[in-house]
Amino acid sequence: MKVFKFPLLTITISFAIGIIAAYYVQWSFSTLIVSLLFCLGIFSFLFWKSKKALLQNPFFGITTYLLALILGMMSFYIHSDLNSKHHYTKTSFEDSNSIRAIVTTTLKPNEKYHKYFISLSHFNDSIASGKLLLYVPKSNIEILNSGDEIWLNSTIYPVPKAFNPYQFDYSKYLEKQNVFHQIYTQENQIKIVQRHKTIDYYIENLRNNLSKSFEIHQFDSKTKAIIDALILGQRLELDKETIADYSNAGVIHILAISGLHISIIYFFIVFLLKPLKRIRFGAEIQLLIVLAILWLFALLTGLPASVTRAVTLFSFISIGNYFNQPKAIYNALAISAFLILLVKPNAIFDIGFQLSYAAVLSIVLFQPFYKKFYFSENKIAVYFTDTILVSLAAQIGVLPLSLYYFNQLPLLFLLANLVIIPLSSLVLIAGIVILPLNYVLPTVAVFLGKILE
Known part of the structure; x- marks a missing residue:
């Protein structure tokens, strides 16, 4: 398989398996240390030996994955609060x-x-x-x-x-x-x-003030709750009826800021900053601005897991594009997942983490087949074809997890995504544009807010 040409991906998978194994096996710290030193010793010996050999020793690869697995177990142990002597x-x-x-x-x-x-x-x-x-x-x-x-x-x-x-x-x-x-x-x-007055205090305060800035529009409570969810990542005020409606249609992901929203913001920023590439150091400036805006947005939403993993992923995609490596998506996926699991091993058990990476991996795996389904070269036709194919690929990727966790498969997801994704893109971009206007030009903001509503 094409995936296995990217060792970073398989090493990350081994690391993740180690975390899951540690959750169920629960080895002592001394056992983990002995296992780590044993694997490290074999790895060092085979690495030294492989430098002198013409052909790669298959045991070196196996030992590498085993070492990643043990490191995953060690990471889980270290980050488990129960292992603290002051717990x-x-x-x-x-x-x-x-x-x-x-x-x-x-x-x-x-x-x-x-x-x-x-x-x-x-x-x-x-x-x-x-x-x-x-x-x-x-x-x-x-x-x-x-x-x-x-x-x-x-x-x-x-x-x-x-x-x-x-x-x-x-x-x-x-x-x-x-x-x-x-x-x-x-x-x-x-x-x-x-x-x-910690950073969490200031971020929460800023987020609340930004949310209050939309009060000049006098939106009804349901509209205001959806705007807070889409733009600020706050789902606290969403009612059960709204959540149920989106869930039954198979588009509940729209209400939780994740890869979809970050991708919209990412491509919107890249589009706006495209003229920078014409000037000296324009590519570097564009990269820095994109990374800064993505991480400021992540901080503003409170760094929830879904936003952190999406911003981390698109940060590596941005860096890959800067170094003219746009196709290294597997490595970007692997590095982003590895860093998240290294800092927060329990993220592997998060349903959102599993669903988002399964969806993105499935989309990337099926991407080479998309062009075979284009029935027209018209840009609008290609856009809607891509929307259908990407939604279908994502749904195939998350299907086993959806059946396992939720025991259901939304049948409206294709039609719903075809309508909801373009609309949510417009709402998200319009909301981001209106947000500063709430302070600078409230009259213009209210006018645009009527269209947004």
């Missing part, structure tokens, strides 16, 4: 536990509670680490924000496991994010000790 689970729980922590992430609320991830600093007067899921009543006077240092006394509960077959197991989902327990608080039970 809160290593102390005894009481009926009411003294907890001091910092709010790190604001989650989508439910009908009664606001939800947050908090990172512990002290647990029952001892230095502690670890993450907890915090539920705060919506009737609470103060709304928590990223960077808030809080103190409370509360009972800690394990996240309940799913009992029905094929039911989504929220406890497993949280476990793979190093969250094992939850706290339900009462009204005004939490004391805010200090507001740390």
Whole structure:
């Protein structure tokens, strides 16, 4: 297969298999060290020997993949919060536990509670680490924000496991994010000790202000929620009906900023900056501007996993294009996935991570066959043919995962993508253009906002 001509891809796959193996096998640190040193020794010997040989020793390749697998297991062990000596689970729980922590992430609320991830600093007067899921009543006077240092006394509960077959197991989902327990608080039970103005605080503040700038348009709540999801990556206000409608049509990915949105922004920026290539150092300036805008956008959305992997991927594609290597997409895929897994090994268990890479890999694999289906050289006809073929290729790639996780296959995905992708592209670009106009030329922004709505 063409894929195996790219060793970076197969090494990354071996690294990912190592992470999955570590999750289920759970070797001790000493066992991992011994295994790593053993593999490293064999790898070094075969590498030295291969430099003197005319033909590549197949055992060198096998050892390389085995070493990548062990490194994957080691990475998972190091990043597992449970292996920290200060993890809160290593102390005894009481009926009411003294907890001091910092709010790190604001989650989508439910009908009664606001939800947050908090990172512990002290647990029952001892230095502690670890993450907890915090539920705060919506009737609470103060709304928590990223960077808030809080103190409370509360009972800690394990996240309940799913009992029905094929039911989504929220406890497993949280476990793979190093969250094992939850706290339900009462009204005004939490004391805010200090507001740390961390980068998360400033980003959340900026994002909220940008979202509020759309209030001059007086959009209805559903439209405003969709704009926040498409442009700022915030799905907190999306109602269940909207999510269900998009999900049933097979286009739920439109509401979560991912590869599709980043690709639209990427090609839009490249198109705008095309004249730069005519000047000296124009290609370098274009590359730097593209990378800067992509990563600023990622920061603005709060660096969710879907945006981080998409921006990382397109960053390597940009660099590849700069070095006149536009076809090295497999290496770009491999490096982006490897870096994400190196920093956050648990990302391999994220459904979004699996779906996005499966979709992109499938699109790339089927790309050589696209031209065989062109029935016209007309640009509009080619565009719609490409849209259908790319949607079909992506759906083939994610089909096994969709059936495994969701037990369903949306039958409207081709028709829906044919309509939704062009419209979402226009909405995203128009929204980005309108955003600065909300501050500079509000009258023009409102006029464009009517068209956008």
